[in-house]
Amino acid sequence: MxxxxxxxxxxxGVSHGTVDRALNNRPGISDKTKEKILKIAAELNYYPDFRARSLAKGTTKTIGLVLFDLYNRSFSQLTNAVETESRSKDYLVNLLLTDKCIHSEKEAIENLISRKVDGIILFPINQGEAFESYLTNLNIPIVTICNKLSDKWSFVGIDDRSAMKDAVTYVAGKGYERVVYICPPLAYRHQSNIYTQLERFEGLLAGMQQCGYTEEPVVITEKDYLRALSRIDLKASKTAILCSCDLYALETMNFLKDRNYRIPEDVGLMGFDNIDVLKYISPKLTTVHYNVEEMGFRAVDALVRQLETQTPSSTPLVEYKIIQGESL
Structure with a gap:
């Protein structure tokens, strides 16, 4: 024990309060006494009892983070940023993954509630009035990230619609006549919250209309999107493949290389996210960049502000830009 x-x-030989001031670096104690107490505490391997502290202060100094998985490298970067920023503010992070299951998401939230987290950063896959009413009744500060619910909740993200619209404009400027769009999550649009992906798809359509494309995009939503891609004659016209995230773009790049397509001579390729592993990829992938770490930092800041004020606050959208690579 x-x-x-x-x-x-x-x-x-001092009071309980004197020890507490020494251990928490508070004033009202001499340097000599403080040094003695800290020395004894170190020798006895003292660790603070956070459960007792949480009961006394009504806070656990913990934050819940709910994501659906970590397969996409950008989610790993996001998680690392949330943990780093939380630690700088003396909070610990409890991470739970839902595997894109709406029921698991509720179970994860309730698990965090039972652990008395002070607030939750949520990448929601549920949506609708019933779900928002459910969250409201939990009576806990929540910040949503990437997938938006409604204006009732603090939201951290980017202008995905404008970003994809600009991506299409960039592709059109390179002279591509046909666009193939890879976005498997669109298959779940009627089952779960895919706000981010829907915004990117709407941006794709708006961009193609603005740029004067008369041919509709070839939209691939199959889980086995590479098999679907194999059924398309990519050399029939000058074709650019746009992917809703870099993970799909990298798999597509390998697929094209295995079939001896030259990138960009035979087919163009563009991603979205600018994940950190792209620096190892050749040809260099053209993509849409936004600072995912900044999103994590802003989410923590928004949640801590809400904990202090008990009021959700607005957070500016994170900026984005096109990163010119060698794949278009």
Whole structure:
């Protein structure tokens, strides 16, 4: 059993409050006494009892983070940023993954509630009035990230629609006559919250209309999107493949290389996210960049502000830009 503050106080011959001030670096104690207490605490391997502290202060200094998986490298970068920023503000992070299951998402949220987290950063896959009413009744601060619910909730993200519209404009400027769009999540549009992907798809359509494309995009939503891609004659016209995230673009790049397509001579390719592993890829992928770490930082800041004020706050959208690579 670990040593208690009371035991340290008895050993040092001081009060419980004096030990507490020394351990928490608060004023009202001499340097000599503080040094003695810290020395004894270190020798006895003292660790603070966070459960007792949470009962006394009504806070656990923990934040819940709910994502659906970490397969996409951008989610791993996001998680790392949330943990780093939380730690800088003396919060610990409890991460739970839902595997894109709407029922698992609710179970994850309720698990965090039972662990008395102070607030939750949520990448929601549920949606609708019933779900928002459910969240409201939990009576806990929540910040949504990437997938938006409604204006009732603090939201951190980018202008995905404008970003994809600009991506199409960039592709059109390169002279591509046909667009193939790979976005498997669109198959789940009627089952779960895919706000981010829907915004990107709407941006694709708006961009193609603005750029004067008369041919509709070839939209691939199959889970086995590479098999679907294999059924398309990519050399029938000057074709650019746009992917709704870099993960799909990298798999597509390997697919094209295996079939001896030259990139960009035979077919163009563009991703979205600018994940950190792209620096190892050749040819360099053209993509849409936004600072995913900044999204994590802003989500934590928004949640901490809400914890302090009990009021959701608006957060500016994270900026984006086109990264010119060698794949278009």
């Amino acid at each position: 670990s040593v208690t503050i009371k035991e340290i106080a008895d050993i040092c």
